[in-house]
Every structure is written in C-alpha cells, then in structure tokens.
C-alpha cells in the first residue's frame with residue numbers, strides 16, 4: 001500500500017487532510033480519496049463555534065459527528081479544529097453585550113461542552129487558533145480585550161479537564177520559520193509549561209505561496225519545540241500559485257510541500273502532516289487570494305500533481 005497515509009506510518013507520522021463535509025456527502029471520488037489516502041482528518045469548518053452553537057445553548061453536532069464516524073470507519077485519527085478562535089464565531093456571541101465574567105463563563109462552557117461531546121474521539125485539539133500577530137504581539141480579539149492574555153492558559157485547562165486524553169495544541173500561521181511570531185509563540189509555550197498549563201503541542205499551519213521563499217529554516221524552528229518536549233504538527237499545508245499555473249510553478253509548488261514535510265520528518269516529535277484540502281476542486285484559496293489557486297496535491301479532476309509525488313518520495317526515502 002503506497003498511499004501517503006500508509007507510507008507515513010513507517011515514519012510514525014500521520015498524513016491528513018482537512019475535510020469539506022458538503023463534498024464528502026455529494027462527491028463520490030472525493031469521498032473515496034479522503035477515505036483511502038489519509039490516516040488523519042480535520043474538519044475544515046464543522047467543529048467551529050458558529051457551526052456547533054448557532055444559537056446560544058442549542059448545539060448542532062450533526063456534521064461533526066458524521067466526520068468522526070467516517071474517520072473511525074476508515075481507521076483515521078481526528079484533529080479537532082478549533083475550540084477558540086477570533087473568526088467564525090456565532091452572531092449571538094459577537095453581537096451580545098457581555099461583561100468579562102459573563103464572557104469568561106460562556107467561553108468555559110463552550111470549550112467544556114465541545115471537548116466533552118467528543119471525549120475519547122479526538123486525537124489532537126487545536127485549542128487556541130491564531131492568537132498572535134506577525135510581529136509577535138498578541139492579536140487584538142474579543143478574548144484578549146475582555147479576558148486579558150490569561151484566556152489562553154484557561155482555555156487549555158478547561159479543555160484538559162473535559163478530555164484529559166486529547167493532545168492539546170496551539171495553532172498558528174506564518175510560524176513555519178524562525179521569526180518574531182514563531183519566537184513569541186515559543187516564549188509563550190515556555191511560560192505556559194512553567195505554569196504547568198496542560199499544553200502538548202504546536203500546530204504550524206503551513207499556508208505557503210510559490211511567490212515567497214519556502215521556509216528552509218523550518219527544521220531549526222521545529223527543533224526548538226522538540227527541545228521543550230512538545231509535539232509538533234503541520235496542520236494546514238497548501239501552496240498556492242498564480243493562475244493559470246504552468247509546469248514551472250507546479251515544480252515550485254512541489255518544493256514548497258517538500259520543505260514542509262521534510263521539516264516534519266526531521267523533527268522527532270512531529271506526529272502529523274495535514275494538507276488543508278487535497279483537490280483544487282474545493283479550496284479556500286481562490287476566494288481569499290485573488291488570481292491565486294490550484295494549491296493542492298490533486299487537480300480538480302483528482303489527477304495527482306508533482307506535489308503529490310514529492311510527498312510520496314520523501315516518505316519512501318524516510
């Protein structure tokens with residue numbers, strides 16, 4: 001079996017994908033590939049707060065439960081995404097006028113109820129997502145403004161209390177290499193560990209573009225977290241190209257994926273390499289980066305691209 005998932009097993013690294021639940025329901029080739037190629041899955045949207053609690057106190061786990069059942073049926077582990085973020089929050093929360101104590105109680109209940117609902121069925125949780133700015137300062141958000149920087153430690157304590165077996169991660173983007181943001185995150189993790197906050201890992205998203213240099217110092221960066229005894233994971237890898245893409249760009253794209261995966265393979269406690277979608281047919285990129293796209297391993301007809309071969313070759317050599 002030379003699927004990426006099977007090859008990853010030889011190196012003790014799960015190879016995963018973000019899953020679009022509408023495509024999983026309606027697109028048979030998508031479902032078949034998602035089931036066979038990968039050894040872990042992440043919900044692209046259906047575990048986010050706006051989806052699981054559209055109105056206060058009314059939970060909707062339907063789509064998220066479907067993904068967990070799908071993963072179980074295919075021997076895959078699930079990365080939960082995400083308990084706490086500044087985006088995709090329900091409108092009752094963003095429009096509500098809550099005191100700091102009320103907001104804190106609301107956040108605690110959300111993290112507790114969601115982690116408890118999936119207790120024992122989630123391998124790794126992205127507990128806190130995108131808490132930093134690129135300059136290394138904490139991102140201004142409803143959480144920082146009303147609860148102060150301590151909200152991060154509290155989120156981990158609440159998640160751990162609700163599901164002690166789940167591995168708890170802090171996740172962010174533009175932290176692939178050694179820079180102000182990855183260093184600030186490193187320093188925060190050192191502090192949290194000193195406070196005995198139950199944090200287990202760091203998620204490095206890995207959203208790249210062929211128009212920027214690939215992060216060749218990624219192994220040096222990831223080793224810093226290894227040295228702290230933390231797990232790491234590449235959680236949202238994709239490499240976007242200017243459209244229409246040509247063979248040169250596809251080769252540059254393959255190099256981007258290669259640099260990310262080799263960073264993981266060179267890091268002792270990197271346990272997962274997840275792509276943020278695997279086919280150009282379904283991707284967040286064109287809707288966000290004008291004129292860019294085709295960021296995934298397979299084209300819109302599920303034909304493997306050079307990026308796919310680059311990952312397979314890395315895993316075969318590992």
Ligand SMILES: OC[C@H]1CNC[C@@H](O)[C@@H]1O[C@@H]1O[C@H](CO)[C@@H](O[C@@H]2O[C@H](CO)[C@@H](O[C@@H]3O[C@H](CO)[C@@H](O)[C@H](O)[C@H]3O)[C@H](O)[C@H]2O)[C@H](O)[C@H]1O
Pocket residue numbers: 044045087088129205236284
């Ligand atoms: O932005 C890329 C990454 C960055 N890191 C964190 C990670 O969580 C994030 O993922 C992206 O996060 C984005 C939101 O920030 C997601 O985009 C949302 O994806 C949702 C589900 O498809 C969209 O919601 C649908 O919108 C439709 C039209 O507006 C409505 O008809 C649907 O009812 C509604 O579900 C939102 O508009 C759209 O903004 C992308 O699919 C998802 O790939």
